[in-house]
Amino acid sequence: MRILVLGGTVFVSHAIATEAVRRGHEVSCAARGASGTVPAGAELVPLDRDEPGAIERLAGARFDAVIDVATHDLDWVRDALRALAETTGHWTFVSTINVYADTATQHQKTDGALLEPVTEPRRSAGGQLTPEIYGGIKVASENAVYEAVGERTLVVRPGLITGPGDNMDRFGYWPARFARGGRVVVPDAPEQPIQHLDVRDLAEWIVTAGERGITGTHDAVGPIRTLGSVLSEIAELAGTADVEPVPVAPEKLLEGGIVHWEGPRSLPLWAPSSHYGVVTHDPTPAAADGLVTRPLADTVRAALAEERARGLHRPRKSGLTPAVEAELLC
Template sequence: MKLLVLGGTVFLGRHIVNAALEAGHEVTTFNRGTISLDEQADIEKLVGDRSGDLAVLTNRKWDAVIDTCGYDPQVVARSADILKNSVDEYTFISSISVYKGFPTKGMDETAKVKSIEDGDEAEYGSLKVGCERVVRQVFGEKALIIRPGLIVGPYDPTDRFTYWPTRVSKGGLVAAPGDPEKKIQFIDVRDLAKWTIHLIENKVSGVLNATGPQEPLTMRTLLNECNAVGGNFAQFVWLSDEKVLEAGVAPWMDMPLWIPASDEEHRYFQTIDCSKAHRAGLKYSPLATTIRDTLKWDASRDPAAERKAGLRPEQESRLLALADSKAT
């Protein structure tokens, strides 16, 4: 197949390009050309800004386009319109953030989504809803909308998962948040990329949630697995939601994967129903593989570079001083 990838050099797009090449497809990327990757040396690269001149995309033909970086509905509408006669299917990478709150467990693709009228016009989830809408308007039954949860793994620019394998591997007392048995969800970027290509190959359309793992995962299990991969040098000090909040720690970014029970809007954010994706062939890597490969990639980065998520050492020290429980 001939595939056009909008984006393709940072995180998910990079892995989608790699997955497509591994599957034997011909890949063209369209992006600003600011990042050069050795593994993409032999593919066709079209350079441009999708909010500007799209002339380079005209008078061409691809089997499908994969939009990995669209978040502005007006910009996505322009690319969808200019490609409507050039591609057979438009795959848009959306987000579970499109849902209007998470009041119940196991929300599936039929759950209510946000709208611009719900609040801030610049709010990420509402913008993604707008993008989904314009793609469906232009491509109809030829539109594939994928709604991932937290995407993790090598080259993740957000550090929202990377913090845990890295911190645990350093050993010592590790501040751990909230209920150890609380369910968490995320998906390895490589699993998502391979599955996206699988869907396109099989001409799947419609809307699908995409997060994991397949079986329920708790925070305790994740941290124990991080410890096993990292050499079992860490001990965990579990602190209640109240203690963590008292220390001024921000959910999700300061303490990745942690959402306090008091956050009613996001209470079941990590219990999304992905049974439709499972029926459509979504497969998951072993948790240890995701952890190990994330650690290996993180070790290749500049250790002095600031990480975008996770506790700073002084924050963790303050948390540990508040602990009532012993290390486990």
């Protein structure tokens, strides 16, 4: 197949392009090349989607499948559709679990109520990209794809994506932290639900969907587990002999300015009960549609290998620094 990935230089879109090349497809990646390189065997079509009309250079090109990961710009989505929708067979839009309005109710499916679409293009909107605006832009983007491509549309809504190449450090923090050993602050929330999907499983499913013509809207999520069992397994696989997880009460973490999920002074994978719905979408429909999820151990080993290569002590976008952790352990 002739496949165009709008992206291809980092994490999710790079994994999709890698998998498509591995299966022998002819793969082009349209991106600036600023975030990284495209996989060996794929072609980079250099373009900047912020430049009005840039994607026009691809107009009329014939692709069997297009995969767009446009994160927060409706204009990007519209421009790509204008240039390519008519001449493309199958169109995948990578959306997000953040499109759902109800963040608390567990075991939702794709028929859950959505956020209001945010239709003003991000390029002109400016301002802070809150989860609501991010989700709203994704809702508007999904609508734009369905409008232009109709029944040939696949919308994929992933939850937390993990595995090699994670550019937000939302999972690798834990294998790296346990591998450094000693006393490790963990949230005292062992029963908190959590689900994730390895980026390689997501990529395999998206490429398969293009090959088989799978369409419609799907949550791309893995099995639901507890935070306690996930952290224990990571500690067992990655931890040194002297590792000692120290549960710290959520109230104490919050008082110390520690935030959930991601960012500086955060504990990745830790979620407030107001957001348990975001980490517990029903995984059975995607599994029935062919999404195969690998064991957590496989994700941990791959993330740990990458963390070791990048340096266990490197600064990270998410997690606690040793100094902040020491404060909490006093």
